[in-house]
Amino acid sequence: MIKEIKSVYTKEKRKITLFETDNTIYDKKVLIIGVFHGEEPQGEYLINKFLETKPDNLKNKLYIIPCLNPDGKVKNQRQNSNGIDLNRNFPTKNWEITTKKDYFGGNEPASEIETKFLIDVLKNCKPDIILSLHAPFKVVNYDGPAEQAANRISEITGYPVKSDIGYPTPGSFGNYAGVERNLPVITLELPEDETNERLWEENKRVFEYLANEY
C-alpha cells in the first residue's frame, strides 16, 4: 500500500503529492517522478498502472510523485504556469538565464514551487536511485552513477541507452542530482507514438526492477 506523506499547492492551487510505500523494512530507497513537463503525461499513466497492481511486500521503499507539474499538464505545455521549464530551474553550478523560449529556466534558480518541493524531497528522502519519466525520445538517459541501472532498463524496454542527450542542460534535474550530488538518475524518455497498452507492456518490468531487484 502507499500513503501520502507530503504535498504542496502550485501557483494555480493544484496539489503536488509525494507518496511512499508503507514497507518499514527495506533495502534501497527509490524515487519516481512523473510529468516534469506538462505535455508528457505518459509517466503519470505508467505510475498509475503500476499502483493499480497494488504492489506489496517490496524489497525497496518507493517514493512516488505522479505529477510534478499539474499546472503545465492542464495547459498541455512543457513549462509550469509561470512559463518556466522546471528541468532548467535547478540551482546547478552551470545555471544561467537563457533566452531560449521553450527552455526558459526562470530569472533565478529554484524560483519555482515545484523545484523547491523536489529539492526538499531529495533532502528528506535521500533516495538511492531516481527515475524521472519524460517523453518523447524513446531512450534511457542517465546522470551520475547509473550506468548499470540504465543498461538493465534498456534491456527491459528495448530503448537504447544514451549517457548524453546531445546538448547542454544547465539547471536540469539530472545535473543537480546526478552530476553534482552523485545520485543515480535515470531519465527515461518514453515514446509518444505508442498506445498506452504497449507503453505499459514495455515498461511494467522497469517498476518491478526498481521495486524488487535494484
Ligand SMILES: [Zn+2]
Ligand atoms: Zn521532458
